Amino acid sequence: MKQNPLMLALDLDDRNKILDLIHETKDYIWTYKVGPRLFLKEGPSFIKKIKKLAPFCKVFLDFKFYDIPSSTLSAVQSAFEIGADFVTVHAKVGPRSLKELYQLEKSLKKIKFFKILCVSVLSSVEMSDKTQKEVLILADQVYQSGLRALVCSPFEVKTLREKYSDLFLVTPGIRLDGDFQFDQKRTMTARDALQAGSSALVLGRSILNKKDPLKVLKSLVMSLGLAYASS
Numbered sequence: 001m002k003q004n005p006l007m008l009a010l011d012l013d014d015r016n017k018i019l020d021l022i023h024e025t026k027d028y029i030w031t032y033k034v035g036p037r038l039f040l041k042e043g044p045s046f047i048k049k050i051k052k053l054a055p056f057c058k059v060f061l062d063f064k065f066y067d068i069p070s071s072t073l074s075a076v077q078s079a080f081e082i083g084a085d086f087v088t089v090h091a092k093v094g095p096r097s098l099k100e101l102y103q104l105e106k107s108l109k110k111i112k113f114f115k116i117l118c119v120s121v122l123s124s125v126e127m128s129d130k131t132q133k134e135v136l137i138l139a140d141q142v143y144q145s146g147l148r149a150l151v152c153s154p155f156e157v158k159t160l161r162e163k164y165s166d167l168f169l170v171t172p173g174i175r176l177d178g179d180f181q182f183d184q185k186r187t188m189t190a191r192d193a194l195q196a197g198s199s200a201l202v203l204g205r206s207i208l209n210k211k212d213p214l215k216v217l218k219s220l221v222m223s224l225g226l227a228y229a230s231s
């Protein structure tokens with residue numbers, strides 16, 4: 001059985017609906033992703049709430065920080081302090097920030113699990129040679145800094161995996177068979193993304209918009225041969 005790589009984006013408005021969703025899906029999800037939509041309404045205490053409801057799951061704070069070095073660093077430090085296990089920054093913050101972030105990650109990791117994920121080009125951007133080139137340039141800057149985690153679309157994974165075997169590659173833009181693309185452009189199925197070499201998959205509307213999210217999730221976990229999150 002493969003380790004569970006599923007990250008579920010809690011992109012909903014109703015607090016109770018979110019709590020119910022966590023309660024019912026926690027055995028099938030590795031990480032819950034909190035973005036500004038939820039965090040701005042519920043605040044840092046919601047991170048603790050998730051951890052209490054799903055103690056085996058990780059929490060990913062997806063704010064995609066993009067600021068001057070000192071501000072980016074303090075934002076990441078704050079994310080760590082409120083209990084996030086993953087946090088996103090834009091890879092475009094530049095080599096100086098990335099190097100400082102690497103040092104910060106190194107010291108925070110000594111306290112508990114913590115990963116800084118560097119966002120390359122959003123999966124809502126059309127596929128083109130320019131996009132692919134930009135992802136590679138940003139991946140190179142991230143790698144040179146010492147950081148080892150990148151967010152990219154599933155389409156860049158194969159090339160990146162060949163070049164950097166030790167990069168942790170997080171891919172949003174996952175769609176199940178028959179799903180709408182919505183605003184995403186560079187999408188792939190969960191199976192194809194894993195086959196290409198993704199380390200973790202971000203699922204949002206492919207699960208959230210289903211009449212029975214748990215049923216869809218269970219069948220995905222079974223068909224991909226994934227382990228339960230708590231095992």
Ligand code: C5P
Pocket residue numbers: 009011035062119120121122123124151152172173174182184202203204205206
């Ligand atoms: O619903 P969907 O599967 O498109 O949701 C994708 C989730 O991943 C959203 O929460 C979005 O903010 C996030 N994300 C993304 N592209 C990135 C980084 C994060 O779509 N590069």
